[in-house]
Amino acid sequence: MKKLLLVIDYQYDFVADDGKLTAGRPAQLIEPAILNRIAAYQDAGGDVICTQDTHTSQDWTKGHPEAAAFQIHCEEGTPGWALYGGLAQLGLETLTKTSYMLEATDIDWLVREYDVIELCGVVTDICVMQNAIGLYNHAANHGLAVQFRLCPDCVASFNADNHQWAINYVQNTLGFGLVAAADEAV
Numbered sequence: 106m107k108k109l110l111l112v113i114d115y116q117y118d119f120v121a122d123d124g125k126l127t128a129g130r131p132a133q134l135i136e137p138a139i140l141n142r143i144a145a146y147q148d149a150g151g152d153v154i155c156t157q158d159t160h161t162s163q164d165w166t167k168g169h170p171e172a173a174a175f176q177i178h179c180e181e182g183t184p185g186w187a188l189y190g191g192l193a194q195l196g197l198e199t200l201t202k203t204s205y206m207l208e209a210t211d212i213d214w215l216v217r218e219y220d221v222i223e224l225c226g227v228v229t230d231i232c233v234m235q236n237a238i239g240l241y242n243h244a245a246n247h248g249l250a251v252q253f254r255l256c257p258d259c260v261a262s263f264n265a266d267n268h269q270w271a272i273n274y275v276q277n278t279l280g281f282g283l284v285a286a287a288d289e290a291v
Contacts (some may be wrong), residue, residue, distance in 0.1 A: 108151035108291055110142055110218040113226030113233045114158045115192050116177040118185035120227065125178040125185055131261035132227045136190050138258045139225055141279075143195065149291040152198075152219070155188055158232065159201040201231035201267065205235035209243070216244040221252045223284065224275075225259030230267035233260050237275045253279065258286035 118124040120132040143153050158179040160169065165177040179186045181201075187193055200211050207215075215222060222240060226233055237255065244251040255275050262268035275281040
């Protein structure tokens with residue numbers, strides 16, 4: 106059984122105090138739990154992949170849809186685009202994305218490659234939830250029996266109410282199993 110921990114957008118601009126679209130302290134506090142989940146997956150022979158939200162100033166000025174709601178962030182090649190904290194030192198595989206959700210080809214590959222996919226990262230009610238929805242729908246539409254999980258100790262948002270709503274949504278509507286950060290049974 107192939108297992109994947111998919112770390113969503115744990116990047117400087119979303120986590121650091123001076124990040125351009127930071128979830129701040131809540132995002133910083135989950136770093137140890139994310140590092141523990143990464144270690145547990147690696148120790149059990151599972152895979153770990155990080156997504157990197159990736160934008161350019163040219164796309165932003167040409168009317169990127171997110172520009173209506175947010176300032177430019179995670180600009181490719183800038184310090185804000187880099188993985189944050191301890192994750193930056195691990196040399197993990199990354200997938201870039203230019204919107205809230207991974208591209209369809211990446212989603213297709215992931216749901217066909219892995220039997221279990223666990224999500225963690227930031228922001229719970231934006232990119233984490235959008236990727237949960239995309240992965241779930243693609244697997245369901247293609248009749249693929251993927252077991253999806255979310256670690257509530259390893260997700261954060263800048264809005265506590267939306268954070269909890271998103272966790273409830275992926276659990277109760279999409280059927281994601283919830284796991285604890287200390288869970289060694291990967």
